[in-house]
Amino acid sequence: MWNKTVGMLKAAFAKWQRDDCGTIAASLSYFALFSLFPLILVTLSIVGFVIDPREYGVQQQILAFAGSDQVRDLITQTLEDLSENRTATGLIGFVTLLMAASGIFGALDRAFDVIWEVDADDQPKRSGIVATVMNVVQQRLLAFGLVLGCALLILLSVLSSVAVTAISAYTAWLPGQGLLLTVAQFAIAALLLTLALTAIYKVLPSRPVAWGDVWIAALVAALLFAALQRLAGFILGMTNYASYGAVGGVMTLMLYIYLTFQVLLLGGELSYAYACTYGTLAGTPEPVRQGGGGAGGRGDGGARGAGGREAGKRA
Numbered sequence: 347m348w349n350k351t352v353g354m355l356k357a358a359f360a361k362w363q364r365d366d367c368g369t370i371a372a373s374l375s376y377f378a379l380f381s382l383f384p385l386i387l388v389t390l391s392i393v394g395f396v397i398d399p400r401e402y403g404v405q406q407q408i409l410a411f412a413g414s415d416q417v418r419d420l421i422t423q424t425l426e427d428l429s430e431n432r433t434a435t436g437l438i439g440f441v442t443l444l445m446a447a448s449g450i451f452g453a454l455d456r457a458f459d460v461i462w463e464v465d466a467d468d469q470p471k472r473s474g475i476v477a478t479v480m481n482v483v484q485q486r487l488l489a490f491g492l493v494l495g496c497a498l499l500i501l502l503s504v505l506s507s508v509a510v511t512a513i514s515a516y517t518a519w520l521p522g523q524g525l526l527l528t529v530a531q532f533a534i535a536a537l538l539l540t541l542a543l544t545a546i547y548k549v550l551p552s553r554p555v556a557w558g559d560v561w562i563a564a565l566v567a568a569l570l571f572a573a574l575q576r577l578a579g580f581i582l583g584m585t586n587y588a589s590y591g592a593v594g595g596v597m598t599l600m601l602y603i604y605l606t607f608q609v610l611l612l613g614g615e616l617s618y619a620y621a622c623t624y625g626t627l628a629g630t631p632e633p634v635r636q637g638g639g640g641a642g643g644r645g646d647g648g649a650r651g652a653g654g655r656e657a658g659k660r661a
Contacts (some may be wrong), residue, residue: 350623357617362612363462370457371607377450378603379596382422387516392494393501417582417602420595458550461614499542506534532572543610547617559621568611574605581605 450495514527548555582601588592621627 354579354619355616357623358612358616361619362615365615367457367608367615370453370460371490373603374450374453374457374607375600375603377453379600381450382442382599382603383421386421389500393504396501397535414572417578418425420599421619432457443612448515454546454550455552457611458547458614459552461611461618462551462553462555464552465616495545502538503535506538507531510534536565536572539571543567543613546610547614555617556611556621556626559625560617562620563613563617566616567609570609570612571606574609576600578605 510527510530514523516528517523520526528654540561541564544557547560548557569575569614581596585598585601587601590597620629
């Protein structure tokens with residue numbers, strides 16, 4: 347059992363290297379940079395329909411996901427600049443959000459197709475103007491669904507913080523109450539993030555994925571993301587981008603986004619390795635095969651992806 351688990355972890359890391367996830371994370375960071383600020387603004391607007399964002403410090407809770415003061419200061423200043431003209435920000439920000447969110451969704455979709463080795467030739471082809479329009483509309487709706495998911499995650503986080511604060515008023519007599527509340531808040535945040543990552547790992551691949559194949563990888567990715575938040579200040583502090591002036595803040599933000607996507611993609615690779623070791627793909631050819639290099643050149647060294655596995659089943 348232990349040897350099998352170690353082999354699964356080695357396979358996930360080897361495939362993460364073979365799929366060139368570093369390059370994929372860099373491209374995702376580009377899309378994310380253009381969608382980040384409109385995403386936060388629209389999320390605040392959606393949450394504002396339910397609760398008062400100022401009263402409950404919603405923006406501060408969103409910024410808490412950034413593990414560095416440099417990143418938080420840059421985002422805060424940019425949001426303040428954008429909020430000076432609320433009418434233009436709402437209109438332009440919403441349109442920009444839809445375009446940018448669809449772009450990053452398409453990039454994430456392709457990235458997880460690489461991870462799950464989905465062969466484009468096996469996907470159903472749709473032609474014609476109507477099919478093209480429907481495909482674009484579907485992508486926009488999915489992108490908007492991701493925005494609603496982000497808003498729901500933030501709302502649940504705020505409500506959980508309020509609940510923990512309310513409970514603390516009745517548990518002041520408990521020894522070590524501060525530690526217990528800290529642990530409770532961390533557990534709730536980890537649970538919400540795990541649920542969000544589970545949905546991402548389940549929905550984004552263009553092939554059926556079982557819930558049981560992804561939840562463990564989502565939990566590991568959530569813990570890695572929590573560790574990244576704690577270490578971000580130290581990691582970004584070593585880069586010394588401040589010497590680049592105003593551009594240095596953007597470079598720091600890009601680096602943090604890049605590291606975040608690395609964690610996301612590593613979790614995706616782990617979910618695929620788990621599926622091939624213990625899950626629905628167990629007994630099929632090994633998830634990591636020699637030959638081929640990177641996302642674009644995997645076809646040179648053996649059977650490729652889902653098509654190769656299906657051929658193996660038919661044989």
